[in-house]
Amino acid sequence: xxxxxxxxxxxxxxxxxxxxxxxxxxxxxxxxxxxxxxxxxxxxxxxxxxxxxxxxxxxxxxxxxxxxxxxxxxxxxxxxxxxxxxxxxxxxxxxxxxxxxxxxxxxxxxxxxxxxxxxxxxxxxxxxxxxxxxxxxxxxxxxxxxxxxxxxxxxxxxxxxxxxxxxxxxxxxxxxxxxxxxxxxxxxxxxxxxxxxxxxxxxxxxxxxxxxxxxxxxxxxxxxxxxxxxxxxxxxxxxxxxxxxxxxxxxxxxxxxxxxxxxxxxxxxxxxxxxxxxxxxxxxxxxxxxxxxxxxxxxxxxxxxxxxxxxxxxxxxxxxxxxxxxxxxxxxxxxxxxxxxxxxxxxxxxxxx
Amino acid sequence: xxxxxxxxxxxxxxxxxxxxxxxxxxxxxxxxxxxxxxxxxxxxxxxxxxxxxxxxxxxxxxxxxxxxxxxxxxxxxxxxxxxxxxxxxxxxxxxxxxxxxxxxxxxxxxxxxxxxxxxxxxxxxxxxxxxxxxxxxxxxxxxxxxxxxxxxxxxxxxxxxxxxxxxxxxxxx
Numbered sequence: 001x002x003x004x005x006x007x008x009x010x011x012x013x014x015x016x017x018x019x020x021x022x023x024x025x026x027x028x029x030x031x032x033x034x035x036x037x038x039x040x041x042x043x044x045x046x047x048x049x050x051x052x053x054x055x056x057x058x059x060x061x062x063x064x065x066x067x068x069x070x071x072x073x074x075x076x077x078x079x080x081x082x083x084x085x086x087x088x089x090x091x092x093x094x095x096x097x098x099x100x101x102x103x104x105x106x107x108x109x110x111x112x113x114x115x116x117x118x119x120x121x122x123x124x125x126x127x128x129x130x131x132x133x134x135x136x137x138x139x140x141x142x143x144x145x146x147x148x149x150x151x152x153x154x155x156x157x158x159x160x161x162x163x164x165x166x167x168x169x170x171x172x173x174x175x176x177x178x179x180x181x182x183x184x185x186x187x188x189x190x191x192x193x194x195x196x197x198x199x200x201x202x203x204x205x206x207x208x209x210x211x212x213x214x215x216x217x218x219x220x221x222x223x224x225x226x227x228x229x230x231x232x233x234x235x236x237x238x239x240x241x242x243x244x245x246x247x248x249x250x251x252x253x254x255x256x257x258x259x260x261x262x263x264x265x266x267x268x269x270x271x272x273x274x275x276x277x278x279x280x281x282x283x284x285x286x287x288x289x290x291x292x293x294x295x296x297x298x299x300x301x302x303x304x305x306x307x308x309x310x311x312x313x314x315x316x317x318x319x320x321x322x323x324x325x326x327x328x329x330x331x332x333x334x335x336x337x338x339x340x341x342x343x344x345x346x347x348x349x350x351x352x353x
Numbered sequence: 354x355x356x357x358x359x360x361x362x363x364x365x366x367x368x369x370x371x372x373x374x375x376x377x378x379x380x381x382x383x384x385x386x387x388x389x390x391x392x393x394x395x396x397x398x399x400x401x402x403x404x405x406x407x408x409x410x411x412x413x414x415x416x417x418x419x420x421x422x423x424x425x426x427x428x429x430x431x432x433x434x435x436x437x438x439x440x441x442x443x444x445x446x447x448x449x450x451x452x453x454x455x456x457x458x459x460x461x462x463x464x465x466x467x468x469x470x471x472x473x474x475x476x477x478x479x480x481x482x483x484x485x486x487x488x489x490x491x492x493x494x495x496x497x498x499x500x501x502x503x504x505x506x507x508x509x510x511x512x513x514x515x516x517x518x519x520x521x522x523x524x525x526x
Contacts, residue, residue: 241447
């Protein structure tokens with residue numbers, strides 16, 4: 001039984017498991033709303049990242065055309081088509097924003113009043129989130145429904161994505177600690193989303209029917225994405241390290257403490273060293289089994305990296321809530337994306353001219 | 354790349370060439386090669402060519418070049434001209450990694466180019482196959498299988514390729 005078939009067969013149970021974890025988080029949230037919502041945020045950033053990576057790949061394909069997307073389409077299309085689900089899943093964060101982002105209840109944590117006035121305020125936050133999620137949903141449905149190559153959809157979808165992913169990265173993740181700044185954060189987030197989407201495809205269907213012997217293409221894409229993600233992530237660290245400014249150093253120092261440094265260490269090993277080193281030999285690149293395992297490792301690595309980004313503001317307990325949030329959102333989303341949506345999209349394989 | 358007598362079989366399309374190459378490989382013939390206008394997927398396997406050793410050369414070249422550049426930075430910053438720059442360690446590995454990475458890529462690429470030239474015998478101005486009439490179409494729309502096996506002659510080659518309809522079978526060199 002292939003992985004997508006398994007997902008389809010277990011969609012109901014996955015959905016129930018997700019709802020159960022969400023319920024646990026809700027109960028936890030009654031006692032400690034900040035911690036519970038951080039876990040929800042970590043889960044959302046991770047799973048939304050897979051869908052957005054798929055979105056970016058579909059948009060690139062709408063511009064470039066070619067056969068390279070065809071083997072990935074049956075896995076990526078349901079992920080993109082279910083982007084509207086994430087708009088609903090993001091609602092709890094908007095309702096409980098004051099418990100998560102410190103600047104909501106106390107704007108004075110932001111150094112410059114003009115930043116609060118023009119950007120980092122709750123109405124602006126809600127508006128940007130709504131526009132981003134709505135735009136992704138609309139463009140996503142256009143990309144999935146497009147079929148053949150359509151640059152007129154791909155180009156605006158990519159431009160919108162570049163802006164939206166930067167905004168969401170700043171709003172949802174960086175503004176957890178408003179003193180830290182990083183201009184490359186959005187691009188690094190976008191690239192690790194690409195990597196996550198490719199890994200998702202590798203786990204679910206490294207070599208679908210009709211594309212035997214083509215696993216090497218996915219392997220190469222994954223390798224390039226892993227190189228890009230680690231390059232930008234490292235550049236971000238290097239700039240902070242070299243600049244040696246207190247606010248940037250504080251952000252990294254907090255993440256260099258236990259247990260967070262372990263998380264990032266394992267994450268670098270799984271999402272960078274593993275795909276880059278293990279995929280060097282042709283034999284491994286062409287083996288769908290090896291690809292699925294490496295893809296699984298990459299996904300775990302990206303998840304740990306997400307927890308490393310989001311969690312440290314809330315202490316080690318955020319690890320547990322992040323685990324719950326991942327199960328909750330992952331269960332609900334895969335229950336929907338793997339079930340009803342996948343069945344309808346499974347046979348639509350476009351391959352531009 | 355063998356000098357001397359070469360048998361050339363000419364084909365109209367890549368699929369037939371692949372079939373022909375597989376037959377020649379399965380017959381156990383030596384000195385197989387192909388001259389084609391573009392890269393054909395699976396041709397290396399069909400010809401039974403072993404894995405190229407260029408990768409190994411590139412790996413070694415890359416590692417040596419990267420190690421050299423890291424050593425160069427370490428030597429200049431730690432031994433030759435140590436400067437305390439804002440309390441950063443003399444051996445500032447996070448910064449050193451960037452040139453090391455770039456040098457690794459550069460070293461691997463240059464080694465790859467040199468290894469490619471050496472292993473293919475390039476740049477060479479002549480090859481026996483050039484003597485065949487119309488061989489220049491190997492860079493346009495024709496697909497040539499080359500067999501340089503002393504045990505094989507044109508008759509055996511023609512028998513082996515029976516049914517594939519080669520446009521021509523010639524002996525050159």
